[in-house]
Amino acid sequence: DWSREIATCDPAYYKHQQKMFLDFLDAGLVVRKKSKVNWDPLDFTVLSNEQVIDGRGWRSGALVEQRELTQWFFKITDFAGDLLRSLDDLPRWPEKVRLMQANWIGRSEGLALRFELDQAPQVSAREVEVYTTRQDTLFGAKFLAIAADHPLAAEAARSDPGLARFIAQCWQGGTSVAAIETAEKKGYDTGLKARHPFDPEWRLPVYVANFVLMDYGTGAIFGCPAHDQRDLDFANAYGLGNTPVVCPPGEDPATFRIGAVAYEGDGVLINSRFLDGMTTQAAKEEVARRLEAKSFGNRPQARREVHYRLRDWGISRQRYWGCPIPVIHCEACGVVPVLARDLPVELPRGMSFDEPGNPLDRHPTWKHVPCPACGGQALRETDTMDTFVDSSWYFARFTDPWNEAAPTTAKWIEKWLPVDQYIGGIEHAILHLLYARFFTRAMQATGHVGALTEPFAGLFTQGMVVHETYRSKAGEWLLPSEIRLETDDSGRHAYKLDGGEEVTIGAIEKMSKSRRNTVDPDDIISAYGADTARWFVLSDSPPERDVIWTEEGVQGTAKFVQRLWRLVGELARLAAPAGTLPPRNPSPAAMEIRRAVHMSLIKVVDDIERLRFNRAVAQVHDLANKLSAAIGAVETTNTGADIRAIFREAADILVMMISPMMPHLAEECWAALDHADLAAETSWPVADRGLVVEDTIALPVQVNGRKRADLVVARDAGRAAIEAAAIALEPVRRALDGRPVKKIIIVPQRIVNVVG
RNA sequence: GCGGGCGUGGCGGAACUGGUAGACGCGCUGGACUCAAAAUCCAGUUCUGGCGACAGAGUGCCGGUUCGAUUCCGGCCGCCCGCACCA
Numbered sequence: 001d002w003s004r005e006i007a008t009c010d011p012a013y014y015k016h017q018q019k020m021f022l023d024f025l026d027a028g029l030v031v032r033k034k035s036k037v038n039w040d041p042l043d044f045t046v047l048s049n050e051q052v053i054d055g056r057g058w059r060s061g062a063l064v065e066q067r068e069l070t071q072w073f074f075k076i077t078d079f080a081g082d083l084l085r086s087l088d089d090l091p092r093w094p095e096k097v098r099l100m101q102a103n104w105i106g107r108s109e110g111l112a113l114r115f116e117l118d119q120a121p122q123v124s125a126r127e128v129e130v131y132t133t134r135q136d137t138l139f140g141a142k143f144l145a146i147a148a149d150h151p152l153a154a155e156a157a158r159s160d161p162g163l164a165r166f167i168a169q170c171w172q173g174g175t176s177v178a179a180i181e182t183a184e185k186k187g188y189d190t191g192l193k194a195r196h197p198f199d200p201e202w203r204l205p206v207y208v209a210n211f212v213l214m215d216y217g218t219g220a221i222f223g224c225p226a227h228d229q230r231d232l233d234f235a236n237a238y239g240l241g242n243t244p245v246v247c248p249p250g251e252d253p254a255t256f257r258i259g260a261v262a263y264e265g266d267g268v269l270i271n272s273r274f275l276d277g278m279t280t281q282a283a284k285e286e287v288a289r290r291l292e293a294k295s296f297g298n299r300p301q302a303r304r305e306v307h308y309r310l311r312d313w314g315i316s317r318q319r320y321w322g323c324p325i326p327v328i329h330c331e332a333c334g335v336v337p338v339l340a341r342d343l344p345v346e347l348p349r350g351m352s353f354d355e356p357g358n359p360l361d362r363h364p365t366w367k368h369v370p371c372p373a374c375g376g377q378a379l380r381e382t383d384t385m386d387t388f389v390d391s392s393w394y395f396a397r398f399t400d401p402w403n404e405a406a407p408t409t410a411k412w413i414e415k416w417l418p419v420d421q422y423i424g425g426i427e428h429a430i431l432h433l434l435y436a437r438f439f440t441r442a443m444q445a446t447g448h449v450g451a452l453t454e455p456f457a458g459l460f461t462q463g464m465v466v467h468e469t470y471r472s473k474a475g476e477w478l479l480p481s482e483i484r485l486e487t488d489d490s491g492r493h494a495y496k497l498d499g500g501e502e503v504t505i506g507a508i509e510k511m512s513k514s515r516r517n518t519v520d521p522d523d524i525i526s527a528y529g530a531d532t533a534r535w536f537v538l539s540d541s542p543p544e545r546d547v548i549w550t551e552e553g554v555q556g557t558a559k560f561v562q563r564l565w566r567l568v569g570e571l572a573r574l575a576a577p578a579g580t581l582p583p584r585n586p587s588p589a590a591m592e593i594r595r596a597v598h599m600s601l602i603k604v605v606d607d608i609e610r611l612r613f614n615r616a617v618a619q620v621h622d623l624a625n626k627l628s629a630a631i632g633a634v635e636t637t638n639t640g641a642d643i644r645a646i647f648r649e650a651a652d653i654l655v656m657m658i659s660p661m662m663p664h665l666a667e668e669c670w671a672a673l674d675h676a677d678l679a680a681e682t683s684w685p686v687a688d689r690g691l692v693v694e695d696t697i698a699l700p701v702q703v704n705g706r707k708r709a710d711l712v713v714a715r716d717a718g719r720a721a722i723e724a725a726a727i728a729l730e731p732v733r734r735a736l737d738g739r740p741v742k743k744i745i746i747v748p749q750r751i752v753n754v755v756g
Numbered sequence: 757g758c759g760g761g762c763g764u765g766g767c768g769g770a771a772c773u774g775g776u777a778g779a780c781g782c783g784c785u786g787g788a789c790u791c792a793a794a795a796u797c798c799a800g801u802u803c804u805g806g807c808g809a810c811a812g813a814g815u816g817c818c819g820g821u822u823c824g825a826u827u828c829c830g831g832c833c834g835c836c837c838g839c840a841c842c843a
Contacts, residue, residue: 220843430839547768618770625780753823
């Protein structure tokens, strides 16, 4: 894995990465801010979301604490709009990945709207700002809700112990699986009242609610129960009622009611004073226009805003393995960048990892350094960078890895990038691929990559090798090497090698240590060789799909490898010497072989170029079958010299075709064919397209869309001739069963359909 | 819940832009070779009926468009993936 490789082995790489970080810092693309993290109080470490959610001992939540930590962030949100728009410029990326990124960036257009608060002794705030995309439903509003960690909630909680308890509850439950799954809407009435922007007499209660997120929008919403399911659940729980203000098409406004299900679609406005009769779109526009024009506290009461779901990229890690963040904290000067001549900041050696917490922070001397600005006592930053940073620009570094002076060289970036064809797993669809796209833009902004914005022009997401699982009666997982497979009338069965107990064959899953469904690559290579393993993986499934590793399948491939080797041996025996050119005027039999060879070559090239390796493999199988048959025919009829020349060409092309996928076998075969050089050094054979055009073609003939016969005609046969020949065919006459022919459809070179 | 994808023999999978459904492989069946087995080679292998020529059905289900649909359209059913209280 690239990030691991780079992270652990190359301080030279880190020197440039640190330079890049400082350039980003200069350009305002790095911020340091407080963020809430999941903290393990026993280990003094930050837990990733997966560790909290997917339950590797942390599911209970008891060991998880929420903490506020000052962390470093890359301002990926600065590029949110561009990262989204530019997805359209990536036609050679899978639609799926582009969609996933678009959803992840999550653009929404709405209104930031300020509600005036009635004066209340417990809070100083005079207003609450909410964010909404449904300003058209403003007359259906029943309440305001703010996040538990909204500043207003904190202020109100000071004089309200009940609220303080509720907020604490929200904090606790926030990350546990149960809270997310049950998703019960809970709230606490602060007692505060907000004024409706279009009616100063209309008061709305202000709740603190567990379903409002501080880090989206403004951390506050107005609730319209009739047209938002969450708001409706909440309103129903607290008896706040609902007023429908959007009437769906086909509904009668007089009788339209909302029960347990909110109507979230478009329609015509009702119960909404000056908006009545407008469409959803028009009403949104009208409300935005009016509130932009309306002044509240010397500012417009609302402004249109585009929001993104994408958050800034938190790169701080409290771990040893990673690129140190090259800054120094000085009490007098603040955050000071490490001087260029002091780069790279290297990790200290001789660490011990047996104590909890951040090893760099614990190190006795490493972090104590003089301030580069004032020379006073200062502290090194002890956070290291997320290893995704390493993988976000390695492709740029790879274009000139020997440049000591700078991370990149413009000339080489221009020559090599963007990457023509990037290949990786779908698991990188969002994080790695989005980070790399951001990084390229940030590198562009800091002058490291010229005009380059997109790192990868083509993307292909390949599948994984998966394997079925085996489990004994006692429930223990067994390695594939610990079992024996048998097939009988009742299907496939697995037995434990040790003792013979029958074991259950379970689901086919991604290979993992916990399921023990792994196959050791060394075992594969020693049993079958790398070429066999590679050929099997390529042959069995299209590359974007998972391939199921089976012993039977690999054995089948191993047989084919042997067969190919024997076939090449026989061809070598029958073939003319290396370098012999194909004959000018071969016999029809020889010509047929030659045509098959060139046809295969055309197909294999096409398949490889389109990454359809399983089809390329099938083509090679097909050609091997044809050549075997041809050898058989020659042995019996003992045909002459032109065949020998044809076999020479056929053998050479066959071996070249397998060489990308089985390079070792290909070289052995190449040598067996008396070549002095290497197949790898030989230029790829060029197919003669003229050869594959035949004088006669076989046209399938259908009657009423069902195939009844084949018609062999001259390639350039005329319409009338084909028609006459088609209806003269015995099977066609039989299928017509005496009915007259109404029409004959002829698709040239393709098919004939007789309608009767 | 929202978004996306996929359903083809016993299995993995082919079928280019609507034109021969099941290429190729695995497995299985039969045969040859062998004292025997393995390996190898040959033949067969969607289903149903028939000794057979052949006939009928068939790409998750129902319907539509078309001379012709695995492919396009509408509605169901099932599976998989991503996101998930995003206002």
